[in-house]
Amino acid sequence: MAKSKSVYVCQNCGAESTKWIGRCNSCGEWNTYVEQRIPKGPVRSSTLERGAYAIPKPLKDVQSDQVTRIDLMNEEFNRVLGGGIVPGSVILIGGEPGIGKSTLALQVALKINKNTLYISGEESPQQLKMRAERLGGGNGACHVLAETSLQAIITQVQHAKPQLLIIDSIQTLFSEEIESAPGTISQVRDCAAQLLKLAKETHIPVILIGHITKDGSIAGPKVLEHIVDTVLQFEGDSHHLYRILRSMKNRFGSTSEIGVFEMTGEGLREISNPSELLINQQPPDLSGSAIAANVEGIRPILIEVQALVSTAVYGTPQRTSTGFDTRRLSMLLAVLEKRANFKLASKDVFINIAGGLRVDDPAIDLSVISAILSSTVDIPVDQHTCFAGEVGLSGEIRPVNRIEQRLGEADKLGMKRILMSAFNRKRIDPSRFNLEIVEVTRVQDIPKYLFG
Ligand code: TYD
Numbered sequence: 079m080a081k082s083k084s085v086y087v088c089q090n091c092g093a094e095s096t097k098w099i100g101r102c103n104s105c106g107e108w109n110t111y112v113e114q115r116i117p118k119g120p121v122r123s124s125t126l127e128r129g130a131y132a133i134p135k136p137l138k139d140v141q142s143d144q145v146t147r148i149d150l151m152n153e154e155f156n157r158v159l160g161g162g163i164v165p166g167s168v169i170l171i172g173g174e175p176g177i178g179k180s181t182l183a184l185q186v187a188l189k190i191n192k193n194t195l196y197i198s199g200e201e202s203p204q205q206l207k208m209r210a211e212r213l214g215g216g217n218g219a220c221h222v223l224a225e226t227s228l229q230a231i232i233t234q235v236q237h238a239k240p241q242l243l244i245i246d247s248i249q250t251l252f253s254e255e256i257e258s259a260p261g262t263i264s265q266v267r268d269c270a271a272q273l274l275k276l277a278k279e280t281h282i283p284v285i286l287i288g289h290i291t292k293d294g295s296i297a298g299p300k301v302l303e304h305i306v307d308t309v310l311q312f313e314g315d316s317h318h319l320y321r322i323l324r325s326m327k328n329r330f331g332s333t334s335e336i337g338v339f340e341m342t343g344e345g346l347r348e349i350s351n352p353s354e355l356l357i358n359q360q361p362p363d364l365s366g367s368a369i370a371a372n373v374e375g376i377r378p379i380l381i382e383v384q385a386l387v388s389t390a391v392y393g394t395p396q397r398t399s400t401g402f403d404t405r406r407l408s409m410l411l412a413v414l415e416k417r418a419n420f421k422l423a424s425k426d427v428f429i430n431i432a433g434g435l436r437v438d439d440p441a442i443d444l445s446v447i448s449a450i451l452s453s454t455v456d457i458p459v460d461q462h463t464c465f466a467g468e469v470g471l472s473g474e475i476r477p478v479n480r481i482e483q484r485l486g487e488a489d490k491l492g493m494k495r496i497l498m499s500a501f502n503r504k505r506i507d508p509s510r511f512n513l514e515i516v517e518v519t520r521v522q523d524i525p526k527y528l529f530g
């Protein structure tokens with residue numbers, strides 16, 4: 079009898095090898111190879127099966143069908159998806175355990191006025207009921223099922239024909255056709271591919287929940303990103319109240335969208351104006367704090383940046399930041415040292431972005447520098463001043479995008495003055511804003527504007 083074949087699969091990146099190896103050649107991780115048996119019999123294509131050959135046709139002859147998106151009754155979620163969920167699309171919501179993925183999905187299932195099927199591999203129907211009661215109950219159109227077998231789920235979906243399917247979570251599913259444990263790469267990949275096929279055939283939109291840990295090491299979401307239509311990342315610090323839903327990939331909308339939520343005792347509350355929450359908690363007359371006029375996605379948000387500069391106790395000064403790239407912080411400190419002659423080499427520098435947010439917009443540079451300067455000389459920055467500008471290596475203040483929106487938001491929230499790059503000046507009409515616009519060209523000029 080022929081021996082059944084097996085293959086070793088890296089649980090981190092999905093690479094395959096005929097032998098066990100200690101370190102993956104493709105992603106460099108150690109001890110990630112797990113043996114998997116290849117079932118005998120004809121090879122089955124796990125993705126869409128090839129049917130009759132299709133003939134290429136001119137793009138102009140292809141009928142475009144106007145899709146009507148399904149309203150999720152949740153403005154922030156809708157916005158991130160690009161205006162609701164497209165029928166037949168598969169959406170992956172990834173995030174660390176405990177961040178609120180199940181809460182968000184159940185909340186949508188309870189609120190939307192469509193037939194939904196919520197499949198949980200982690201919680202029993204009783205537990206879901208308790209959570210639903212906490213979230214304020216539902217409208218009766220939400221069905222729950224505790225199931226982990228993919229084949230059983232597909233049968234149920236074909237029978238019940240829901241208008242929205244939620245799977246919590248993809249790591250708990252297993253396909254009977256694959257001989258490895260739930261949560262392994264091949265299970266996750268195959269289950270997702272079959273659900274994609276189901277979604278495309280039945281036009282039922284599917285929301286998949288997937289766990290990732292801080293270093294992204296658990297099998298799943300990384301290999302799923304290629305399969306699904308939309309990848310959303312639910313992030314935030316579980317100790318903070320704010321949660322950001324960020325779109326990482328979207329076949330049906332832009333990827334520069336974010337949704338902001340607050341975790342409350344009754345579930346996630348939508349925050350339509352995040353700036354008000356993020357800047358109003360600042361006590362006046364404290365040094366080391368500056369407000370950035372940022373743009374997250376396409377939405378302007380005012381964010382408070384806090385800095386603490388103190389004399390280093392140990393030989394090597396510490397440079398730590400929360401919510402801001404540490405390498406960028408080192409660069410800004412080097413620019414301050416070299417161009418503005420601020421001696422920071424023997425100082426510890428800590429940066430914190432208020433509210434537990436993580437910021438990538440380079441326009442925050444100017445406020446980081448201002449907060450550092452303010453903490454160094456221990457003089458507060460005026461509360462009604464905000465900042466928008468990127469800092470270059472030669473100490474120049476570079477222009478930033480969407481300056482009008484930033485000015486509009488600053489004006490709306492009662493700011494009186496904004497420091498920005500002089501190069502941004504010609505693109506705006508200052509008479510539209512009730513703001514004093516200060517143009518800055520070089521880092522060395524900032525102290526003059528801040529402290530007179
Ligand atoms: P959960 O949605 O289960 O997280 P995930 O599915 O991402 O693992 O819950 C996240 C946390 O939120 C949990 O620790 C309890 C808390 N929580 C609230 O604070 N308020 C609520 O109304 C609910 C339902 C949960």
Ligand code: MG
Nearest residue numbers: 179180200246
């Ligand atoms: Mg959960």
